[in-house]
Amino acid sequence: MTDVKNTLVKFQSIIALLVLCIVLTIMSDKFFTMENGWNIARQISINVCISVGMTLVILTKGIDLSVGSILAFSGAVAAGLLKFGLEIPSINTYIGFTVLGAILTGLTVGGALGVFNGWMITRFKVPPFVATLAMLTIARGATMLWTGGFPITGLGENFDFIGTGWFLGIPMPVWITVVLVVIAVVVTKKTQFGRHIYAIGGNESAARLSGININKIKIWVYAIAGILAAVGGIILTSRLDSAQPNAGMSYELDSIAAVVIGGTSLSGGRGSIMGTVQGALIIGVLNSGLVLLNVSPFWQQIIKGLVILVAVIMDRLNHPNDD
Amino acid sequence: MENQPNIVLQAKHITKKFGGVIALSDVNLAVHTGKVNVIVGENGAGKSTLMKILSGVYPEYEGQIFVNNEEVNFSNPKDAMQKGIAIIHQELNLIPYLSITENIFLGREMHNAFGILDSKQMNKKTKELLSRLDCNLNPKTLVSELRVGEQQLIEIAKALLEEAKLVIMDEPTSAISDTEVESLFKIIASLKKQNVSILYISHKLDELFLIADRFIGLRDGKMVGTIENAKEAKKDDLIRIMVGRDIKNLYKKEMVSFGEEVLRVENISLPKITSRSSYLIKDINFSVKKGEVLGVFGLMGAGRTELLEALFGMHSKIMSGSIFIENRQVKIKSVMDAIKNGMGLVPEDRKEDGLVLQMEISKNMSMASINNVVKNGFLSTKLESLLSKKYIEALKIKTPSEKQLSRNLSGGNQQKVVLSKWLATTPKVLFLDEPTRGIDVNAKNEIYHLINDLAKDGLGIVVVSSELPEIMAISDRILVLSDSRITGEFNQENANEEAIMKSAIM
Numbered sequence: 105m106t107d108v109k110n111t112l113v114k115f116q117s118i119i120a121l122l123v124l125c126i127v128l129t130i131m132s133d134k135f136f137t138m139e140n141g142w143n144i145a146r147q148i149s150i151n152v153c154i155s156v157g158m159t160l161v162i163l164t165k166g167i168d169l170s171v172g173s174i175l176a177f178s179g180a181v182a183a184g185l186l187k188f189g190l191e192i193p194s195i196n197t198y199i200g201f202t203v204l205g206a207i208l209t210g211l212t213v214g215g216a217l218g219v220f221n222g223w224m225i226t227r228f229k230v231p232p233f234v235a236t237l238a239m240l241t242i243a244r245g246a247t248m249l250w251t252g253g254f255p256i257t258g259l260g261e262n263f264d265f266i267g268t269g270w271f272l273g274i275p276m277p278v279w280i281t282v283v284l285v286v287i288a289v290v291v292t293k294k295t296q297f298g299r300h301i302y303a304i305g306g307n308e309s310a311a312r313l314s315g316i317n318i319n320k321i322k323i324w325v326y327a328i329a330g331i332l333a334a335v336g337g338i339i340l341t342s343r344l345d346s347a348q349p350n351a352g353m354s355y356e357l358d359s360i361a362a363v364v365i366g367g368t369s370l371s372g373g374r375g376s377i378m379g380t381v382q383g384a385l386i387i388g389v390l391n392s393g394l395v396l397l398n399v400s401p402f403w404q405q406i407i408k409g410l411v412i413l414v415a416v417i418m419d420r421l422n423h424p425n426d427d
Numbered sequence: 428m429e430n431q432p433n434i435v436l437q438a439k440h441i442t443k444k445f446g447g448v449i450a451l452s453d454v455n456l457a458v459h460t461g462k463v464n465v466i467v468g469e470n471g472a473g474k475s476t477l478m479k480i481l482s483g484v485y486p487e488y489e490g491q492i493f494v495n496n497e498e499v500n501f502s503n504p505k506d507a508m509q510k511g512i513a514i515i516h517q518e519l520n521l522i523p524y525l526s527i528t529e530n531i532f533l534g535r536e537m538h539n540a541f542g543i544l545d546s547k548q549m550n551k552k553t554k555e556l557l558s559r560l561d562c563n564l565n566p567k568t569l570v571s572e573l574r575v576g577e578q579q580l581i582e583i584a585k586a587l588l589e590e591a592k593l594v595i596m597d598e599p600t601s602a603i604s605d606t607e608v609e610s611l612f613k614i615i616a617s618l619k620k621q622n623v624s625i626l627y628i629s630h631k632l633d634e635l636f637l638i639a640d641r642f643i644g645l646r647d648g649k650m651v652g653t654i655e656n657a658k659e660a661k662k663d664d665l666i667r668i669m670v671g672r673d674i675k676n677l678y679k680k681e682m683v684s685f686g687e688e689v690l691r692v693e694n695i696s697l698p699k700i701t702s703r704s705s706y707l708i709k710d711i712n713f714s715v716k717k718g719e720v721l722g723v724f725g726l727m728g729a730g731r732t733e734l735l736e737a738l739f740g741m742h743s744k745i746m747s748g749s750i751f752i753e754n755r756q757v758k759i760k761s762v763m764d765a766i767k768n769g770m771g772l773v774p775e776d777r778k779e780d781g782l783v784l785q786m787e788i789s790k791n792m793s794m795a796s797i798n799n800v801v802k803n804g805f806l807s808t809k810l811e812s813l814l815s816k817k818y819i820e821a822l823k824i825k826t827p828s829e830k831q832l833s834r835n836l837s838g839g840n841q842q843k844v845v846l847s848k849w850l851a852t853t854p855k856v857l858f859l860d861e862p863t864r865g866i867d868v869n870a871k872n873e874i875y876h877l878i879n880d881l882a883k884d885g886l887g888i889v890v891v892s893s894e895l896p897e898i899m900a901i902s903d904r905i906l907v908l909s910d911s912r913i914t915g916e917f918n919q920e921n922a923n924e925e926a927i928m929k930s931a932i933m
Binding site: 290293294295296298299300302303306307309310311312313314315316317373374 | 784
């Protein structure tokens with residue numbers, strides 16, 4: 105009996121996902137189609153990218169509110185460099201960027217902002233909520249400065265391939281996301297780094313006394329969250345062929361929702377990348393289904409909120425011992 | 428009861444068990460009205476348990492309690508409060524960012540018919556209470572701005588608001604300065620005049636003689652005697668009540684021959700962060716040989732835990748002194764350095780600092796030596812299982828498998844997991860901080876044997892304990908810490924409980 109219960113608990117988000125799909129298939133003939141499948145996959149790929157980083161952060165008992173802004177800034181940086189290059193008038197220099205160069209710079213900027221988050225959190229003991237809240241504003245402001253408040257568009261076919269192209273019958277964003285997820289699963293389950301993340305979130309004091317370098321791990325985790333947000337930014341910019349100054353607004357909330365629905369504990373130390381992927385899928389499928397069923401966007405938001413609550417209540421019931 | 432003293436509280440045949448462990452056994456206690464009744468006893472004698480029963484924190488026990496000859500059954504501290512019994516805990520329970528008045532009236536605020544708080548009246552009442560305690564603090568001051576001694580006073584004022592007839596004080600002087608102790612004693616004297624009774628726990632003997640009217644001795648959960656006229660008692664009388672626990676059930680140490688010196692520390696000092704002139708530990712020198720078990724005994728606040736933490740690199744920024752491992756000076760700037768140089772620390776609080784409770788046993792065991800279970804850059808579940816199975820067998824850990832969550836183990840087995848974590852690092856020196864705290868007698872014995880086995884394998888071991896019989900049973904040599912300094916050193920030949928206790932209260 106308890107075995108059955110344990111199995112149900114273990115697969116509860118997959119079961120929820122299946123039930124959701126079956127219900128939607130019955131209710132709408134447009135839901136269970138190849139086209140809609142790829143649509144959903146493409147739509148959630150950005151959220152999954154960000155949420156992989158968010159999962160790592162939350163596993164260490166932290167939070168990263170700045171991912172949406174970092175996404176926007178990194179995307180804008182890549183787009184701007186690609187389109188206009190970098191002009192430094194004081195030394196009379198102009199640097200042009202290839203697609204690869206622009207992307208790598210965008211990712212580096214995302215990583216650097218993440219390192220800054222981690223530095224504030226470890227060196228100055230700023231609570232993660234506050235440190236990343238500050239970065240949310242800072243990076244958004246930087247995006248406005250960089251873009252002058254206007255979209256940067258017309259980025260060329262090569263760049264747009266990342267967000268809109270297909271490879272071996274699968275959309276590029278899905279490829280990128282799958283590769284990142286696989287790497288993240290291996291890192292969390294199979295490396296020292298991953299183990300240390302769980303240990304820090306589970307009991308920071310015990311981890312410190314075991315000789316784990318808490319600060320180093322945390323800075324890395326926030327850096328990775330920044331880089332993955334930048335990946336999301338590049339994909340989004342490429343898909344729209346445009347870097348929008350207000351891109352990624354409130355993406356951090358969708359990302360936290362995916363992590364939480366996926367069963368990762370906000371008190372740290374418990375959760376998984378695959379759980380987060382399922383969480384993002386549930387949100388994506390729900391979104392798509394509600395649109396297909398012509399549910400009003402206002403109701404969609406209410407339903408999404410309720411789903412988050414139900415997921416967390418289930419989690420509480422299954423793990424009564426966690427604080 | 429020849430003089431028929433007034434008795435405010437009487438406890439009869441109190442027995443309390445935690446699981447299989449008997450904390451109190453058939454305790455009879457009478458608290459005399461308007462007197463300072465002092466309970467003395469070693470750590471683990473059952474003092475705090477008794478206090479918690481009398482104040483309603485532990486509602487379940489065997490026996491009867493009478494307050495003013497009326498039988499009572501407290502199901503929580505509030506019940507006890509209503510019968511006039513208040514407890515001042517070692518850790519104060521005040522809310523820092525509320526004012527004195529707000530704290531005193533917390534949960535019993537005065538308000539008008541509309542539910543609006545009557546701050547004026549409450550502040551006035553607070554002022555009155557404080558003046559009864561000869562204190563002229565402004566009632567609107569935030570508690571966070573008060574010194575610890577003043578905060579204690581607020582707790583006492585809170586008790587007075589409820590018109591407490593009996594105030595229980597658990598180690599009230601452990602965290603306050605000498606001048607604050609003086610004013611606390613004045614307050615106790617004035618409470619006595621107001622016919623409030625005091626039940627007082629402490630093991631700082633010197634100060635006890637200043638305030639005690641009578642002494643009640645507790646040992647191993649049993650009453651061992653009372654001294655009715657405290658003023659005529661001598662220190663030796665008290666020490667006799669405190670020590671002398673029954674240790675015939677305890678384990679007998681096997682002798683191990685020592686090897687080379689493995690750890691030597693010279694002039695280790697650790698200043699308090701708040702003031703450079705006072706110290707948590709001061710000028711500590713000692714050495715440990717391979718195979719030797721060095722016991723460090725001290726009462727609460729003597730600096731035991733701080734000493735181990737300092738050696739383990741946790742206070743490297745403020746610590747001074749030198750550490751030598753195998754006669755080579757080492758620089759220990761962090762826990763990582765300590766581990767690299769062959770040290771391990773089993774901390775005092777295994778749930779807070781020792782284990783990640785929600786992780787499997789195997790993952791906890793490999794945590795400090797994770798490099799050993801890495802193959803080709805990736806963690807190897809197989810190596811990790813092998814490692815943990817080895818220690819589960821060697822240390823006889825009772826668990827269905829190495830995948831069991833640490834949370835689900837008993838205290839003794841959890842402690843063995845922490846030990847395994849350190850053994851897996853193949854240390855040269857092992858620090859054990861209160862290694863048997865909160866575990867039952869059988870598990871204690873197993874841990875003692877383990878310590879002995881590890882010594883036989885050539886480890887140098889430093890054990891800190893506040894339990895005298897324990898430290899005497901397991902150590903080859905005993906250092907006594909008191910007030911942050913070493914105040915005594917004993918070997919197997921000259922160690923006896925009374926002498927050690929004397930050094931500990933110096």
